[in-house]
Amino acid sequence: MPSHTTPCIVVLSCLLLLLSLSQCQGLLSPTFYNKTCPNALNIIRTGVNQAVSRERRMAASLIRLHFHDCFVQGCDASILLDETPTMESEKTALPNLGSARGYEVIDDIKHELETSCPGIVSCADVLSVAARDASVAVGGPSWTVKLGRRDSTKANHTIAETLPGPFDNLDTLISSFANKGLYARDLVALSGAHTIGQAQCFLFRDRIYDNGTDIDAGFASTRRRQCPKNTGNGQLAPLDVVTPNSFDNNYYKNLLQKKGLLQSDQVLFSGEGTHSIVLEYARSPQLFEADFASAMIKMSEIQPLTGQNGIIRKVCGAALHSSI
Known part of the structure; x- marks a missing residue:
């Protein structure tokens, strides 16, 4: 064979190898279900809208559920698995x-997806899309979700047990996010999800009773009325006291006034490296929403299972009744 054809053969071989690897590993794509389950996104959006219309707080809960899933072992819906005799649940x-x-x-x-197109749409993808649709349902930004997780x-x-928490200091939070490939700006942007939702009393009790200098005295006094010092662990308070049911940038304006409900909120403004980002978002809701959408995309693509890895669960709480 003439020597001048060898480079062409090598290039062709490399292309075939890359194609084989991509098929094996799988690639996330916004059109992943267009042929196999074309109504998937409509089904998810309808379910989210119905849930949020019943309870506005659910929007925040769905966003948080996605976050708590992705930060454990990647966006793989492991948080949805129920306890079994041989496995301790993340729940x-x-x-x-x-x-x-x-x-x-x-x-x-x-359940609706299994009725429409059984064994096709992963629970991990449902979580990712539901988080986006929850944001939109309360006036927040939208973004394109790439699909194909298993x-x-x-x-x-x-x-x-090591998920970032409400009592963490800034260094711990930054380190936790960095371990997932997320930067300080992503941390501040994603924390903005606290513009909606509520927190239980035991998560902020220490903050409102310690008479610290990083909390507004009037704000602390108001919160104490619904959060007694020794009882009422489950009593709820809005994370954003101004517009608790709307997705906006008031969360950051609250931090400027030392009215962050959780310690992990307020440290974003009091800490070096994130202080200026909080100021940016307090001044520009457009910048906050754009960065929030970008950070949510990055978070949703943390270590996904694709291709031949993982399974498609038919019931999100059980791995046994699943499709390969």
Whole structure:
């Protein structure tokens, strides 16, 4: 064979190898279900809108559920798996007991998807799309969700216990996010999800009773009325006291006034490296929404299972009744 044809053969071989690898590993794509389940996005959006119309707080819960999933072992729906005799669920980890909810909304959506196109849409993709649709449902930004994630067969309770929490200092938060490939700006932007939703009393009690200098005295006094010093752990307070049911940038304006409900909120303004970002978002809701959407996309693509990895669960809480 003439020597001048060798480079062409090598190039062709490389292309075939790359094609084989991409098919094996799988690639996320916004059109992933266009042929196999063309109504998937409509089904998810309808389910989210119905849930949020019943309870406005559910929008925040669905966004948080996606966050708590992706930060454990990637966006693989491991947070949805129920306890079994041989596996400890992430649901029972302390950070999830305190704030993760909305499982039934995902279950209902998945049931509709299984009726329409059985064994096709992963629970991990449902979580990713539901978080986007929850943002839109309360006036927040939209973004393009790339699809094709598959579901894990195991949960990781141990890692779930280390999720970023409301008592963390800034260094811990920055480190936790950096470990997932997210920067300080992503941390501040994603924390803006606290412009909606509520927190339980035990998560902010220490902050409103310690008479610190990083909390407005009037704000602390008001919060104490619904959060007694020794009782009422489950009493709820809005994370954004001004517009608790609307997605806007008031969360950051609250931080400027030392009215962040959680310690992990207020440290964003008091800490070096994030202070200026809080100021930016307080001044520009457009910048906040753009950065929030960008950060949500980055978070939704943390270590996804694709291609031949993972499974497609038919029931999001169980790995046994699944499609390969």
